[in-house]
Amino acid sequence: MSDSETAKAAARREKARRAPAKWLLAPAVIFLLVWMIVPLAMTAYYSARNYNLMMPSITGWAGWTNYRILWGDPTFWSALGVTLLIVLVCLIVTVGLGLALALLFHRNFVGRGVARTLAVAPFFVMPVVTGLIWKNMLFHPAYGLLAWLFRTLGLEPVDWLAQFPLASIITMISWEWTPFAMLVLLTGLQSLPEDQLEAVRLDGANKWHEFRHIVIPHLGQVLYVVVMLESIFFLTSFAEIYTTTSGGPGTATTNLAYYIFQGTFVQYDIGVSSAAAIGAVILANIFAIFLIRFVAGNLNAGEAR
Amino acid sequence: MAIVAFNNVGKQYPGAESLAVTDFNLTTEDGEFIVLVGPSGCGKTTTMRMIAGLEEHTQGTIEIGGRDVTGVAPKDRDIAMVFQSYALYPHMSVRDNMAFSLKLKKYAKADIKQRVEDAAEVLGITPLLDRKPRALSGGQRQRVALGRAIVRQPQVFLMDEPLSNLDAKLRVDMRAEITKLHRKLGVTTFYVTHDQTEAMTMGQRIAVMKDGIVQQIDTPNNLYQQPANVFVGGFIGTPAMNILAADVADGSMTGEGFTLTLDAAHKDAAGARDRLTVGIRPEHLHLADENADVEAGTKGSRLRGEVEVVEPLGSLTMIQVRVGPTKVTAQIEPHQQVAMGDFVTLTCGADKLYLFDPQTEQTLIGIDAGVADKPAA
Numbered sequence: 001m002s003d004s005e006t007a008k009a010a011a012r013r014e015k016a017r018r019a020p021a022k023w024l025l026a027p028a029v030i031f032l033l034v035w036m037i038v039p040l041a042m043t044a045y046y047s048a049r050n051y052n053l054m055m056p057s058i059t060g061w062a063g064w065t066n067y068r069i070l071w072g073d074p075t076f077w078s079a080l081g082v083t084l085l086i087v088l089v090c091l092i093v094t095v096g097l098g099l100a101l102a103l104l105f106h107r108n109f110v111g112r113g114v115a116r117t118l119a120v121a122p123f124f125v126m127p128v129v130t131g132l133i134w135k136n137m138l139f140h141p142a143y144g145l146l147a148w149l150f151r152t153l154g155l156e157p158v159d160w161l162a163q164f165p166l167a168s169i170i171t172m173i174s175w176e177w178t179p180f181a182m183l184v185l186l187t188g189l190q191s192l193p194e195d196q197l198e199a200v201r202l203d204g205a206n207k208w209h210e211f212r213h214i215v216i217p218h219l220g221q222v223l224y225v226v227v228m229l230e231s232i233f234f235l236t237s238f239a240e241i242y243t244t245t246s247g248g249p250g251t252a253t254t255n256l257a258y259y260i261f262q263g264t265f266v267q268y269d270i271g272v273s274s275a276a277a278i279g280a281v282i283l284a285n286i287f288a289i290f291l292i293r294f295v296a297g298n299l300n301a302g303e304a305r
Numbered sequence: 306m307a308i309v310a311f312n313n314v315g316k317q318y319p320g321a322e323s324l325a326v327t328d329f330n331l332t333t334e335d336g337e338f339i340v341l342v343g344p345s346g347c348g349k350t351t352t353m354r355m356i357a358g359l360e361e362h363t364q365g366t367i368e369i370g371g372r373d374v375t376g377v378a379p380k381d382r383d384i385a386m387v388f389q390s391y392a393l394y395p396h397m398s399v400r401d402n403m404a405f406s407l408k409l410k411k412y413a414k415a416d417i418k419q420r421v422e423d424a425a426e427v428l429g430i431t432p433l434l435d436r437k438p439r440a441l442s443g444g445q446r447q448r449v450a451l452g453r454a455i456v457r458q459p460q461v462f463l464m465d466e467p468l469s470n471l472d473a474k475l476r477v478d479m480r481a482e483i484t485k486l487h488r489k490l491g492v493t494t495f496y497v498t499h500d501q502t503e504a505m506t507m508g509q510r511i512a513v514m515k516d517g518i519v520q521q522i523d524t525p526n527n528l529y530q531q532p533a534n535v536f537v538g539g540f541i542g543t544p545a546m547n548i549l550a551a552d553v554a555d556g557s558m559t560g561e562g563f564t565l566t567l568d569a570a571h572k573d574a575a576g577a578r579d580r581l582t583v584g585i586r587p588e589h590l591h592l593a594d595e596n597a598d599v600e601a602g603t604k605g606s607r608l609r610g611e612v613e614v615v616e617p618l619g620s621l622t623m624i625q626v627r628v629g630p631t632k633v634t635a636q637i638e639p640h641q642q643v644a645m646g647d648f649v650t651l652t653c654g655a656d657k658l659y660l661f662d663p664q665t666e667q668t669l670i671g672i673d674a675g676v677a678d679k680p681a682a
Contacts, residue, residue, distance in 0.1 A: 195392040198359050203406035203457075204380040213405070217396040 040281065046274035053268035066275040075251050076276060079259035083283075086170055086255055087234040091227060093174040098181025098226070099219075105182070106189045123179035131243030134172045135161065139244075165245050165252045172240045177233065181226050188222035189215070228291035235284055256280045307370030307460040307493055309333045309356065315364030316351055316517075325351045326517045329365070333510075336491040338484075340508030342498055343540070348517035349497045353463050356495060358382050370460055385454035386463040389470065391446045393438040393453070399425075400434040403452045424456045427486070444475045451483070455490060462487075462494040468503065480506055501541055505529070513537050531671035535661045538584045538668070544623060544634045546584045550663065553579050557605060561629025566605035568655040574670035575660055582666065584659035587623065589672075590635035592643070593650040608633060608651040612643055626651060 050062045139160040147157035238257040247254035263273030314329040326348040341349035354360040358379035407417045512522040521533035532538035551558035614625040660669040
């Protein structure tokens with residue numbers, strides 16, 4: 001057998017060896033295509049079409065028209081603002097509260113186990129249920145707990161969802177997500193080596209120095225992950241808004257997700273909604289790119305270690 | 306630089322019935338190198354942490370430089386500690402790691418820079434100053450941890466098994482280097498280890514601990530020659546001392562497989578006891594030689610048994626011999642050919658026997674190898 005024949009045989013064997021890999025990869029690839037790429041492509045396609053269910057006769061390519069309509073729609077811009085406001089404020093509240101709670105639960109005290117379970121509980125409540133609980137049991141101006149509290153104190157009950165709609169939504173979302181931040185930060189705290197704290201204590205640090213120079217840098221990576229994951233969830237907040245304010249009063253609590261929902265299922269303008277969805281995809285991607293970069297960066301750093 | 310004094314120091318952990326450390330008494334010299342050694346769980350690390358203030362002692366007093374530090378926070382004790390894991394701050398560069406304590410103390414920038422660079426120079430880590438700890442090897446991290454301790458010029462150094470994470474060769478190098486560093490800086494140092502070789506080579510005085518109780522505090526040579534009891538005798542020295550139980554009759558000790566003659570000093574020490582615990586170090590055992598033994602007066606001392614293990618180490622050979630129920634380790638010359646399964650006869654000079662009381666396990670008589678140190682004050 002000549003050399004080239006041997007090489008060919010080797011290549012053939014290599015090919016045969018690799019063949020099953022393709023088949024084994026296929027389900028994941030197909031899943032990705034069907035569940036992500038196809039809807040994304042269809043959304044992009046619709047965003048360039050005249051496609052309003054109320055006007056079925058108008059069809060065909062719309063070019064940039066849908067995007068132009070979107071650009072000129074003040075509600076879209078207000079929805080964008082509301083979305084960013086929700087993301088920003090919820091992040092500050094959940095990370096701040098989560099960190100405080102994590103520090104608290106990192107210490108030993110009587111009943112810590114029970115208290116921790118209770119503190120985590122909101123995370124396991126479905127968003128829809130969260131919305132209903134807050135709307136009917138807490139915020140309700142007649143039957144709500146807060147109304148009762150105000151009356152007991154001799155104050156006028158407040159109709160929270162009507163008077164402070166966005167603050168109410170932010171409260172609900174924060175209530176739901178603080179446990180998540182707390183859990184992740186708590187695991188971060190628990191992985192902090194005790195001897196580093198001892199070393200810094202011997203180096204002359206007080207409690208604040210410990211926190212500032214050891215705890216926070218140690219939590220840096222988990223904090224980043226919490227911020228990024230929560231950003232993506234907050235960007236798509238919907239159920240809490242749908243079950244309570246329905247985006248109102250007016251458009252006070254209409255975020256991007258709700259705006260798209262309304263465009264599609266209330267105004268039936270699938271073209272414009274698709275354009276808005278593409279906008280949301282771009283926004284989410286800006287966050288996601290940061291996240292992936294960071295995670296990948298961490299993996300590389302881990303290898304160097 | 307300071308004198309550290311322990312006065313009846315004890316430590317009881319909450320909920321624990323017994324004391325983790327019991328009645329610890331020790332006063333150091335200024336600038337002394339004290340090694341705390343003992344098996345795991347003997348309380349040596351607890352003792353060190355009590356000096357640092359990371360654990361609060363529950364009995365007695367600890368004085369550092371004449372000041373009672375009971376209730377004083379770690380940061381106010383002016384102590385630097387090197388941790389087993391080094392505990393470097395991972396997000397800071399080597400320079401920042403070393404400068405951190407000085408920054409907290411609000412030293413002038415130029416002063417900090419000077420001190421850090423001086424310390425780095427001493428430890429030979431100047432080229433590493435701008436790296437992060439994760440980019441360093443184990444030995445380099447070790448040096449940084451030392452550097453972080455020495456920049457502060459503290460009153461006392463504490464080192465908690467600092468070499469245990471290093472490979473064998475590096476450990477020997479760093480051992481010498483820490484000793485040199487100590488001589489140069491002259492700071493009172495406490496060093497915790499479970500490795501008796503480290504203890505013997507580094508310590509000016511060694512405190513041998515067991516179950517929270519100090520067994521003996523003395524110089525390396527004194528520990529070797531005059532151990533306080535069976536435990537210290539067995540703990541100090543590698544390979545460990547052979548311990549045999551013997552009956553005493555007519556000026557000699559006998560047991561299964563061995564007979565040992567007692568000289569006048571040992572007879573005195575043994576007194577009227579009819580049973581003794583005998584300790585013989587492997588380096589004092591050698592293969593019997595009829596002619597030489599007559600001359601050396603060791604003809605009456607015989608240990609017989611089958612060789613179970615032969616470990617040639619190049620410069621010498623270790624053999625394990627089963628003498629009666631006991632496994633006896635002996636150190637022989639490498640040219641002496643002994644094979645597994647051979648029956649050999651070992652002998653030992655009468656002045657090389659350690660005698661212990663079988664009940665109290667206290668030493669009755671040790672040996673005099675001619676290198677006795679003056680016991681430290």
